[in-house]
Amino acid sequence: MFGLPHTRPGLPAVLLTVVLTMAAGCTDGRSLPLVKAESMFIGDYSTGDFSQWPSVQNPSYNGPGVDYRPTYSATVVDDPVKGKAARFEVRSGDWPGFATGERSDVGSDASATGGTEGQVRWYAFATMFDPSFPQNHADLGWGVTNGWHPNTRIGSAGFEWSVGTRNGYWSLVVDEQTSPGVYVGDRTIFETPLNVGHWHDVKMQVNWSTGVRTGWIRLWLNGVR
Incomplete structure (x- = not known):
C-alpha cells in the first residue's frame, strides 16, 4: 500500500516505480551479482490517471484505479521536475469507513511487488511534501506515506x-x-528532514x-547510499 493516511491537508505528491532484480542465492547482505533487472510494476502516473494502480482508496472511492475519477x-x-505525479491530500475526518484512520x-499486490521469504527486490519512488505540510506531525499522530503491507x-x-515518528523528519521504520x-x-x-517543497x-x-x-x-537517498 502506498499513500498517506492521516488528518492534515497539503500532503505529498508521490511518484512510484517498482523494479524486480533476480538475485538467486544471495541472502547474507553482502555484494550482489550484477544481473539484468526486470520491471514488475510501474506506477509513475505517466498515463495521466490512476489506471496503473489496482487499488485506490479514499473517502469517496474504494476500487480499481482504472475507474477512479479524481477528487x-x-x-x-x-x-x-518529475512530469506527471500524484498529489494526495487527507483532511480531518477523511475516514473511508474501512481499515483504520483517515x-x-x-496500492498494488504481492504478485506485482513481491515480498515472500528469500526474495530480493528493488523499489524506487520519489516523494515531496507540500510546503504547508506540518512540521510537528509526530505530535499530531501517526502518518504513513509508503508501506509494504x-x-x-x-x-x-x-x-x-x-x-509520525519524529517531528520534522521522514523515518524508515521496521x-x-x-x-x-x-x-x-x-x-x-x-x-531525514522532511525538506518540504523538495x-x-x-x-x-x-x-x-x-x-x-x-x-x-x-537504501539510497538522492543517489547517496
Whole structure:
C-alpha cells in the first residue's frame, strides 16, 4: 500500500516505480551479482490517471484505479521536475469507513511487488511534501506515506516510511514480525528532514525474510547510499 493516511491537508505528491532484480542465492547482505533487472510494476502516473494502480482508496472511492475519477483526495498533477505525479491530500475526518484512520492511498499486490521469504527486490519512488505540510506531525499522530503491507488482513507493514515518528523528519521504520501480526518490536533505521517543497528520490533493495539475521534493506537517498 502506498499513500498517506492521516488528518492534515497539503500532503505529498508521490511518484512510484517498482523494479524486480533476480538475485538467486544471495541472502547474507553482502555484494550482489550484477544481473539484468526486470520491471514488475510501474506506477509513475505517466498515463495521466490512476489506471496503473489496482487499488485506490479514499473517502469517496474504494476500487480499481482504472475507474477512479479524481477528487482532492488523489489527483494527477504536472510537476516541473518529475512530469506527471500524484498529489494526495487527507483532511480531518477523511475516514473511508474501512481499515483504520483517515487515508488516501493507492496500492498494488504481492504478485506485482513481491515480498515472500528469500526474495530480493528493488523499489524506487520519489516523494515531496507540500510546503504547508506540518512540521510537528509526530505530535499530531501517526502518518504513513509508503508501506509494504502483508498480503493479509492481519498485521502491520513490515517496514514503512513514517511522518509520525519524529517531528520534522521522514523515518524508515521496521516493524519486526515473525509472521503477520506476531510482533517482535519496531525501530527507526533511517530518518531525514522532511525538506518540504523538495523531492526525495528513494531507491531500496530489500531481502525479504522473517529472520532478523537474514532479512535486510539497502537504501539510497538522492543517489547517496
